[in-house]
Amino acid sequence: MLRPHTLKIVEIFTSLQGEGLRQGEPTIFIRFSGCNLRCSFCDTKYAWQRGRDYSAEQVVEKIKKIRERFPVGWVCLTGGEPLLQDLRLLIRLLKKEKFKVQVETNATLYYPLAADWLSISPKPKNFFFCAAYRRLAKEVKIVVTKDLRVRVVEKLRRAFPRTTPILLQPQSNTRWSQNLAKKLVREALKAGLANVRLSVQLHKIVRLR
Numbered sequence: 472m473l474r475p476h477t478l479k480i481v482e483i484f485t486s487l488q489g490e491g492l493r494q495g496e497p498t499i500f501i502r503f504s505g506c507n508l509r510c511s512f513c514d515t516k517y518a519w520q521r522g523r524d525y526s527a528e529q530v531v532e533k534i535k536k537i538r539e540r541f542p543v544g545w546v547c548l549t550g551g552e553p554l555l556q557d558l559r560l561l562i563r564l565l566k567k568e569k570f571k572v573q574v575e576t577n578a579t580l581y582y583p584l585a586a587d588w589l590s591i592s593p594k595p596k597n598f599f600f601c602a603a604y605r606r607l608a609k610e611v612k613i614v615v616t617k618d619l620r621v622r623v624v625e626k627l628r629r630a631f632p633r634t635t636p637i638l639l640q641p642q643s644n645t646r647w648s649q650n651l652a653k654k655l656v657r658e659a660l661k662a663g664l665a666n667v668r669l670s671v672q673l674h675k676i677v678r679l680r
């Protein structure tokens with residue numbers, strides 16, 4: 472259930488976007504607490520439990536202060552799973568301050584949001600995503616786990632417009648996962664699937680913060 476009055480947040484920090492098409496862009500991140508999934512490969516398990524309560528107004532004040540020394544245009548709401556909480560007021564206030572807002576979600580939850588960029592990352596085993604994301608997602612990020620096969624990539628590819636990239640992200644940037652990701656990109660190409668790409672997490676290669 473959405474928590475309307477307070478936002479439980481694990482951390483607010485500055486960095487470069489490490490994932491997806493916005494990779495490399497300086498961004499202020501807000502990491503929300505809690506997740507409705509428990510992926511074995513999760514690299515932010517610390518976000519499942521911890522966190523401090525803030526009002527949306529307090530968060531925006533903090534972000535405005537950060538902007539004084541880190542003058543960026545983008546704020547990324549991430550987790551955990553941010554859509555477990557009610558992000559609408561926060562996004563409204565951020566946009567009033569002329570920020571662009573990216574939301575990263577596992578796509579199992581949906582309610583209308585005035586975000587500028589929705590990054591979705593459906594998770595194994597069923598790779599479920601709410602239907603609204605078919606037209607709203609700017610990118611679909613898939614962690615390349617050991618049992619990922621091209622038929623799953625194909626199913627996802629066919630579910631979204633061709634212009635929405637399917638980004639295969641090696642799990643924790645391990646060698647075996649990089650190799651599997653490259654193999655899957657080749658197999659997707661052979662199967663005639665457009666816009667399937669390898670996408671390495673920048674923060675697993677370069678220390679970004």
Ligand code: SF4
Pocket residue numbers: 506507508509510512513514515516550551552577594
């Ligand atoms: S959905 Fe994301 S944050 Fe949640 S457990 Fe899976 S990897 Fe971690």
